Amino acid sequence: MNKENDNPFRNGLVNRAVAEPCTLVIFGATGDLTRRKLIPALYNLAADGNLPSGLAVVCFARRDKTSEGFREELGEAARKYSRRPVNDELWARFAANIFYHRSSFDDPAGYVSLGKELEALDTRLGTRGNHLFYLASSPTEFDIILENLRSSGLSHAKPGSWARIIVEKPFGTDQPSAHRLNEAVAAAFPERDTFRIDHYLGKETAQNLIVLRFANTVFEALWNHRYVENVQITASEPLGVEARAGYYEKSGALRDMVQNHLLQLLCLTAMEPPTDLSADAVRDEKVKVLRALRPLTGKNVEENVVRAQYTGGFINGRDEPGYREEPGVAPDSMTDTYVALRLHIDNWRWAGVPFFVRVGKRLPKSGTEIAIQFRPTPPVLFNRESQLQDANALVIRIQPDEGISFRMAAKMPGALLQIEPVKMDFHYGTSFGKPTPEAYERLLLDAMSGDATLFARRDEVEHAWRFIDGIRAAWDDGAAPRLDFYPAGTWGPREADELLAQDGAVWRRL
Amino acid sequence: MAQAVTPAVQTSSPGLRVEVGEIDRKLGELWSASDAGKVRASLVNLVVYSEAPDAIAENTPLLAGLAADHAFRALLVQADPGAGKNDVEAWITAHCHMRGAGGMKEICSEQITFRLDGPAAERLPNIVFSHLDSDLPLCFWWQGQLHPQPAPQLWTRVDRLIVDSQSWVQPGPQFAILREIEALSGGHCAVCDLNWTRIFHLRYAIAQIFDNPAAREKLPRLESVEIRYLCGHRLTALELLGWIASRLGWHLEQDGKKQFFRRRDGGEAAFVLREEKEASAAVAAVEFRFPGAAASARRAESGDFYIVEFAHGSDVAVSQMLPAGREKISDILLSELGRVGRHPLFWPSIRAIEPLL
Numbered sequence: 001m002n003k004e005n006d007n008p009f010r011n012g013l014v015n016r017a018v019a020e021p022c023t024l025v026i027f028g029a030t031g032d033l034t035r036r037k038l039i040p041a042l043y044n045l046a047a048d049g050n051l052p053s054g055l056a057v058v059c060f061a062r063r064d065k066t067s068e069g070f071r072e073e074l075g076e077a078a079r080k081y082s083r084r085p086v087n088d089e090l091w092a093r094f095a096a097n098i099f100y101h102r103s104s105f106d107d108p109a110g111y112v113s114l115g116k117e118l119e120a121l122d123t124r125l126g127t128r129g130n131h132l133f134y135l136a137s138s139p140t141e142f143d144i145i146l147e148n149l150r151s152s153g154l155s156h157a158k159p160g161s162w163a164r165i166i167v168e169k170p171f172g173t174d175q176p177s178a179h180r181l182n183e184a185v186a187a188a189f190p191e192r193d194t195f196r197i198d199h200y201l202g203k204e205t206a207q208n209l210i211v212l213r214f215a216n217t218v219f220e221a222l223w224n225h226r227y228v229e230n231v232q233i234t235a236s237e238p239l240g241v242e243a244r245a246g247y248y249e250k251s252g253a254l255r256d257m258v259q260n261h262l263l264q265l266l267c268l269t270a271m272e273p274p275t276d277l278s279a280d281a282v283r284d285e286k287v288k289v290l291r292a293l294r295p296l297t298g299k300n301v302e303e304n305v306v307r308a309q310y311t312g313g314f315i316n317g318r319d320e321p322g323y324r325e326e327p328g329v330a331p332d333s334m335t336d337t338y339v340a341l342r343l344h345i346d347n348w349r350w351a352g353v354p355f356f357v358r359v360g361k362r363l364p365k366s367g368t369e370i371a372i373q374f375r376p377t378p379p380v381l382f383n384r385e386s387q388l389q390d391a392n393a394l395v396i397r398i399q400p401d402e403g404i405s406f407r408m409a410a411k412m413p414g415a416l417l418q419i420e421p422v423k424m425d426f427h428y429g430t431s432f433g434k435p436t437p438e439a440y441e442r443l444l445l446d447a448m449s450g451d452a453t454l455f456a457r458r459d460e461v462e463h464a465w466r467f468i469d470g471i472r473a474a475w476d477d478g479a480a481p482r483l484d485f486y487p488a489g490t491w492g493p494r495e496a497d498e499l500l501a502q503d504g505a506v507w508r509r510l
Numbered sequence: 511m512a513q514a515v516t517p518a519v520q521t522s523s524p525g526l527r528v529e530v531g532e533i534d535r536k537l538g539e540l541w542s543a544s545d546a547g548k549v550r551a552s553l554v555n556l557v558v559y560s561e562a563p564d565a566i567a568e569n570t571p572l573l574a575g576l577a578a579d580h581a582f583r584a585l586l587v588q589a590d591p592g593a594g595k596n597d598v599e600a601w602i603t604a605h606c607h608m609r610g611a612g613g614m615k616e617i618c619s620e621q622i623t624f625r626l627d628g629p630a631a632e633r634l635p636n637i638v639f640s641h642l643d644s645d646l647p648l649c650f651w652w653q654g655q656l657h658p659q660p661a662p663q664l665w666t667r668v669d670r671l672i673v674d675s676q677s678w679v680q681p682g683p684q685f686a687i688l689r690e691i692e693a694l695s696g697g698h699c700a701v702c703d704l705n706w707t708r709i710f711h712l713r714y715a716i717a718q719i720f721d722n723p724a725a726r727e728k729l730p731r732l733e734s735v736e737i738r739y740l741c742g743h744r745l746t747a748l749e750l751l752g753w754i755a756s757r758l759g760w761h762l763e764q765d766g767k768k769q770f771f772r773r774r775d776g777g778e779a780a781f782v783l784r785e786e787k788e789a790s791a792a793v794a795a796v797e798f799r800f801p802g803a804a805a806s807a808r809r810a811e812s813g814d815f816y817i818v819e820f821a822h823g824s825d826v827a828v829s830q831m832l833p834a835g836r837e838k839i840s841d842i843l844l845s846e847l848g849r850v851g852r853h854p855l856f857w858p859s860i861r862a863i864e865p866l867l
Contacts, residue, residue, distance in 0.1 A: 007726055008757040009717035012855045013710075018721065049711070049832040053718050053818070089812055090831050126722055126827055432553075 019045075019448035020162075021054030022130035023121050025114065027105065027145050028137025029059030029070075033168065035077035038136065039098075041440035043078045043086065046094045048437075050445055054126035056097045058117060062104050070100040083438060097125060105141045111152035118154070129161030132447055136168050143184050150188035164193040166447050169260055170251065171196050171456070174472065175465035182458045195447045196456040200261040200368075202439030204428060205402040207454070209268045209370070210282075212396065212404065219394070220273075222374065224349045229391065230505050231355045232371040233265055236363035238315050240488070241337070245328030252336040254307070257359040259468045261368075263290065264456070265398070266355060269370050270345050279452040283460060290463035294344040301474035304343070306484060306495045307336040310362040313488030320362060320488045334483050337361045340496040341471075342503070354503050358496060362488035367510045368398040382409070382419055393508070402436065403427040522567035524586070524623035525603025533622060533641060537602055550604075551581035551617045554847065555642045559587045559634070560653040566623055569653075570603075572840050577605035577619035580847050583643040584621040587634065593627035598637070600624050635664040649847065655679065656687040665695045672846060674704040674839070675745050676792075682867045685860055700852045704839070706859075707846045708792055709750045711835040715807045715816040716754075716796065722828045725820040728800040729758065730773070734780040736797045740789035747783050747793055748866055752859035762865055769866070791837055809834055 010018065024042075026034055045051050059070060075095060079086045101117060103110025122129050133149060135142050149155040149165075157163040167185065172178025185194055200206055213220055222228070235257055241248045248256065267286035274281040296304055311322035323329055323337050338360035345355065374392040393407040405425040412418040428436060446454055484493035491507065500506055528536040541550060558569050565588035573584045606618040622641050626633065642648060650664075651672040665671070671691060678684045692701050720726045735754055739747035755762070760771035760779060771779040786794060795808035805820040810831065820828035835845060 007717060007720045008729070009713065009720050009754075011757070012853075013714055013717055021721070046831070047833060049714060049718070051830075053722055053828045053830045087812070087814060089810065090815060093829075093831050126724070128723075 017446075017449035017451055019050060019052045019445050020130055020450070021052040021125075021127045022132050022162075022448055023056040023058055023118055023125075023127045024132045024134060024444075024448075025058045025060055025101075025118070026134045026136050027060045028135070028141065029100075030061040030063050030065070031136055033136045034059065035074065036081050037438070037440045038134070038444070039074045040078050040082040041438050041444055043082050043091065043094060044084060044438065044441050045445060047084060047087065047090060050441075052448065054128065056099065056121045056125050056127055058099050058101050058114065058121070060101045060103060060105075060110070060114065062102070064102060065100050067098065067100040071095045071098050074098060083435060105137065105148070106144045108148055108152065111148045111154060115152055115154055129158045131157070131161075131163045132166065133164070134166045134168075139168075139170055139172075139181075142167070142181060146184045146188045155188035162193060162450070163189065164195060164447060164450070165189045166195045166197055166443075168197055170255065171260070171461050172465060173250070173255060175462055175469050178461050178465045182462065186458070191458055192452070194455075194458070195443075195452055196458075196461060197443055198260050198264050198456050199439040199443065200264055200398065201454040201456075202441075202443040203398055203402070204436045205396060205398045206265065206268060207442075208404075209265075209396060210277075214273050223372075225351050225353045227374055228350075228353050229373045229375045230353060230500075230503065231266075231269060232373065232508050233262055233269070233355065233357045233369075234371070234508070234510065235262060235359040235368040236491075236510060237361055237366050238363060238489075239366075240310070240320060240362050241323065241326050241329065245326055248337075249329060249333060249335050252307075253339045253359050253361070254336055254468060254471060258339060258341070258357060259464050260456070262357050262359060263464045263467070265368075265370055266343070266357065267460075269372075270350055270355070272349070277453065279455075280457075282453050283457045287457070287459050287463060288347075289345060290460060290467065292345045292347040292350075293467050294346050295467065295470050296341070296343075296474070297470040298474055301471050304341060304499070305471055306338075306340040306493060306499055307475065308338040308340075308360075308484040308486050308493040308496070309333070309335065310337050310360075310488045311485050313362065313490065315362060315364065315489035322488070323361075336483070338363075338486060338492050338496070340492065340499055342499055354505070356500055356505070356507070358492065358507070360486075360492050363491060364489055365510055366400060369508075369510065370396045370398070371508045372396075373505070373508075382417075395508070401427060522570050523603070524566050524570055524601035525621065527599070527601050530598050530600045530624075530637075533600055533602060537620060537622075540602060540604065551619065552583045552643050552646060553580060554582045555585070555646050555648045556582040556847070557585045557587065557638055557648065557650045558653065559589065559650065561589050561591070562654065563588075563590070565653070566625065570621065570623070573619075573621055574605040575840050576844060576847075577617075578607040579844055581617060581619050582847075583646070584619065585638060585641055586621060586623045587626060587637065588624070589626040589631040589634065591626075591628070591631040596628040596630050598624060598626055598630045598633070635661060638664070639667070651843065653677070656684055656691070658683075658687060660687060660691045660694060662694045665691045665699050668695065668699045670700045670702055672702045672704060672843070675749075676705045676708070676743060678745070681745055682864070685864075685867070689857075701856070702846050702853060703749075703856065704842050704846060705746050705749055706853060706856050707842050707849075708746055708837070709753070710845065711833055712750065712793055712796070712807060712816060713753060715818045715832040715834075718830060718832055719805050719807065719818045719820050719828055722820055724822055724827050725803075725805055728803050728805075728822075730775055731777070731800055732758065732773070732779055732798055733801065734782070734799045736782040736784060736795075736799075737793060738784045738786055738789060738795045739793045740791065741785050741787050743792040744783065744785065745867075748863045749859055750793055750796065751781055751783070751866075752861075752863035753855060755862040756855065756858040760862065762862065764865075791834070 075091060101114055118131055121127055155163050172181050267289045270289045271285035274285045309323045313320055324331050324333050340358040343355040372394040376391045395405045397403050403426045405423050407421050407423050409419050410422045412420050484495045486493040569586050601623040603621050604618040606616045608616055624637055647669040649670040650668045675681055688701055692699060737747045737750060755771050759774045763770060763772050773779050790809045790813055798805040803822045807816050807818045810817050814834055815831040816834045818830050
């Protein structure tokens with residue numbers, strides 16, 4: 001419902017859909033996500049005046065807690081993790097509408113009592129029967145929660161109201177499990193009310209990719225195989241597996257990062273202009289990219305994918321153990337902590353252009369970026385000797401220090417004709433004084449407004465898994481490349497450099 | 511030269527005095543002499559024009575503070591058209607702040623200051639156009655009363671004219687000049703009244719009340735509006751009243767000494783503008799009365815928020831805190847600079863209360 005139509009005072013105030021009154025039900029609310037991300041994000045939305053007048057948060061979890069006690073816990077978390085200082089008066093008002101609902105996920109009675117609580121809140125707070133369910137629990141609990149939401153009738157909104165669901169990653173562990181999960185979600189919620197979160201899409205720079213490409217004449221004209229030599233997408237972090245060994249041993253870098261975040265960035269980089277900015281128009285174009293991805297299976301995997309694992313090394317002034325020495329990791333683990341891939345998108349625009357994607361833990365520095373490496377100028381005039389040095393590069397930094405830089409050639413001052421690369425740099429943080437909202441703020445607001453543009457659609461997820469599964473299958477059936485190793489604190493294994501060298505390219509230095 | 515590039519302390523000094531013809535060269539020298547860690551940034555050309563005798567001392571610290579949140583090239587012009595001499599003086603300086611990822615970069619905005627005395631004040635268009643950062647939008651903040659005969663050669667090239675009607679002695683004629691400027695520019699120049707920006711958060715808070723269906727359905731039968739405002743901010747309150755009236759399709763009528771609004775359904779809606787000597791904000795509170803219900807938006811004691819409420823009988827259907835925005839002129843200006851586009855509801859709101867100006 002667009003409230004601008006019937007609230008005469010809304011007109012001309014904001015140019016986005018307004019969040020609608022609702023109750024947000026967080027399943028698995030005692031976990032880190034609620035504390036570190038969701039509650040701080042909601043508080044910041046309240047401080048910006050972006051929350052609807054009627055909003056309640058029901059925290060559904062197993063542990064024995066009271067609403068009062070849980071509010072205090074969340075208050076401490078908000079003070080610690082909110083991007084802005086917490087105002088006590090505002091927090092008190094916001095927290096007054098947070099409620100703890102104790103139940104195990106598999107107890108149908110817990111959902112019956114949840115339904116009664118939601119009805120009472122609808123009456124008391126004017127949330128109008130709008131319910132936004134957030135699956136923040138362990139993925140192993142998703143099925144039973146969805147089944148109970150369906151059987152209790154909570155997934156069916158009353159006329160004039162809505163019931164939506166936000167699903168946290170990982171959305172499955174392969175295509176069949178993603179398909180099963182999609183079926184379970186679809187049995188309870190229609191696709192238009194399903195919001196699969198990939199928090200990378202909530203980041204300002206990821207959203208700015210569409211603006212950069214389609215609001216600037218100069219880039220889109222060059223955004224194709226005639227001018228682009230290769231595209232490099234990098235996500236690096238100095239952190240190791242930390243306390244996530246149990247999860248990471250099963251997922252590895254390919255499933256943890258490539259299937260979702262990096263393929264989403266690849267889609268935004270490579271997609272055709274959508275017909276409009278509606279959720280489905282944008283997502284249709286992203287799916288076309290995934291469908292055009294040349295499958296990597298069998299022998300192709302060995303030729304186009306490098307998987308590696310970090311060994312002991314030195315990083316940020318400290319000696320760090322190798323992955324296999326980390327607590328909770330098998331001493332003979334074959335888990336990939338680093339993956340580099342050469343991808344091809346078989347469509348008219350990108351024919352012949354390699355997309356190099358790499359992700360790794362225990363790399364020298366933290367950074368996620370997309371680099372468009374343009375073709376060098378013809379080898380006449382100024383470009384007889386060093387092609388690589390002179391090639392233009394457009395870099396979109398997703399995090400940290402969000403921004404865009406463009407490398408170009410310039411003549412050094414002096415009598416000699418000496419050409420050097422120079423960089424034009426745009427930093428969000430220095431150009432725009434206002435702080436960048438957290439990704440979860442934007443995504444929660446969009447879910448409350450019913451805008452699914454920044455969420456993954458069912459077919460996107462399944463296409464992405466199908467692609468990843470081909471690689472996994474090759475690894476598992478022995479046709480895979482061996483597991484390579486790299487010392488912590490370096491930029492990955494030598495084999496990853498060789499992968500690019502085959503195309504006459506080198507990885508960008510972050 | 512480097513003494514002109516300084517961390518943005520709240521100094522009123524306009525910086526290094528330079529010859530007008532030398533400004534570009536001296537700015538170049540200033541940057542080449544500063545250390546490599548400084549980044550020169552600009553999103554907009556901001557011209558600040560004033561005929562107040564202390565305009566330079568007043569505005570320089572304001573611009574220094576503003577630079578922390580919105581990079582610009584500022585041209586600060588203090589003019590005295592009636593001065594007995596014909597003189598132009600100029601200064602350059604930069605305002606630097608630690609910003610960027612981890613606050614590790616020193617970002618600097620430039621300020622060029624002019625004092626125009628006597629006939630030199632008529633050279634304003636040339637002074638402005640000669641010293642703009644190319645390709646960036648031109649925002650012109652005219653402080654005080656507008657001149658009755660606006661110069662077309664200036665206003666056709668200004669992207670955004672910012673005024674603060676709160677400072678106007680005779681708002682009626684001033685609004686007429688503002689309309690003339692907008693027309694002169696062929697609609698190119700967007701008009702922005704800081705008084706209108708001043709009530710943005712309050713308008714937002716009021717809108718939030720009427721997102722509630724129970725409150726919204728009462729709107730057609732709104733019986734009265736009472737606005738409490740701080741002494742000296744009658745025009746701010748009037749602009750808010752104009753916005754409410756224009757959004758609801760009301761028309762101002764007079765019956766003898768009684769003034770009221772005629773609602774769309776033909777009924778009457780009363781209004782009260784109540785001046786307070788010690789209000790917490792320019793507009794401290796707005797109260798709406800309906801048959802059997804009431805709504806209000808009032809500034810919280812902390813000052814940072816509005817508390818909005820809608821009560822139907824004894825049931826409180828809406829009670830929420832919403833950001834109020836700060837009331838310092840630099841904060842209001844910053845809010846305006848951070849906004850894109852025009853203010854399509856501004857003129858309809860002014861028209862709705864024109865007889866009251």
